[in-house]
Amino acid sequence: MTELINKLKQKDEWALKEVMRMYKGQIFNYLLLMLGNREKAEELTQDTFVRVYFKAGSLKTENLKAWIYKIATNLALSEFRKKRIKNLFSIDDVSEIHYSYEQKLGENIIIEEALSLLPEKYRVPLIMKEVDNFSFEEMSDILQKPVGTLKSLVFRGKEKMRSKLEVQFGGNNG
Amino acid sequence: MGSRDNVFSDYTRKEQLNDDFEDMVFHKIKRKKKQRAVALSSFGAFILGGFLFISITLFLPEKNDPLFTKGGSVAREEVPVTDYVTFAASDDSNNYVIEQVGNFEDTGTI
Secondary structure, rough: HHHHHHHHHHHOHHHHHHHHHHHHHHHHHEEEEEEHHHHHHHHHHHHHHHHHHHHHHOOOOOOHHHHHHHHHHHHHHHHHHHHHOOOOOOOOHHHOOOOOOOOHHOHHHOOHHHHHHOHHHHHHHHHHHOOOOOOHHHHHOOOOHHHHHHHHHHHHHHHHHHHHHHHHHOOOOO | OOOOOOOOOOOOOOOOOOOOOHHHHHHHHHHHHHHHHHHHHHHHHHHHHHHEEEEEHHHOOOOHHHHHHHOOOOOOOOOOOOOOOEEEEEEOOEEEEEEEOOOOOOOOOO
C-alpha cells in the first residue's frame, strides 16, 4: 500500500488505475446512496479520482480508503449545498436504478426511500457506518466531527429511519 | 426485511459503473492539466504586465521633467533673448554652466 501511495504521489497513472480498481465501486455506491441520482453519482465519482490524482501529493495518511471517502464526502456535501436540495432522490431515480433486480428489490428501495427522507446530517454518517462499515474514529477523521457527536447522529439517524419506515411503509420493515 | 435493530441488514445493492469510467477520469485529468497550464500562463502574463506598468509609471520622466523637455518633441518654453539666462549643474567632479553669449542689448540693467 505504501508503494502504491508513493507512486500515486508521483502522479503515476498506473497507480491511479490501481486505486480506481480498488475503490471506484465502493465510492460510486456510496455517492449513489447519498445522492440518489446515478448520473450525478458517476460524475462525482469521476471528480473524486481526478482530485485523488491532483491532491495525492498532499496525502499524509496511510489510510487511503478514508482519504478517498473524505474527498467523495466533501464533493457530495458541496453538491448538497450547491443544489440546496436536501432530498435529491426521486421515486423515478430509485425505480430506474433497481429495475433489473428481482431479489431484494423491495427492501432496497424501501431503505433508500426512507434514507432519502433523512436530513443529510444524519444520512451521511449513517451510510458511512451502516453501509460502508467505517469505524467512528475513521468517520471522525473524514467528517471532522467528534466521535461522540457521530455516535449520536448515527443513533438518532437510525431511530428516524425506523420511524419513517413504520410511517411510510406501514410495518413492511419488521 | 431483517431485524429492526439494524435497518440496513438486508441492504444488498451494488451498482456497476459504465465501462468508460476510467477513460472519462483520464480525459478530465487531461482537460484539467490544460486548464491549469492556461491559467498559469495568464497569471504569468498578468504579473509581467503589472510589473511593466509599475516600472513605466515609476521610472518614466514626467512631462515637466527637464530631461524630458530637452528632447525637443515636447513644446518648449520660449525664453526672450534679452533675458540673462544661465543654466548650471554639477556632479562630484565637474561643473557645467550654459551662459548666453550673444544678442545682448546693453541697457545698463540685467
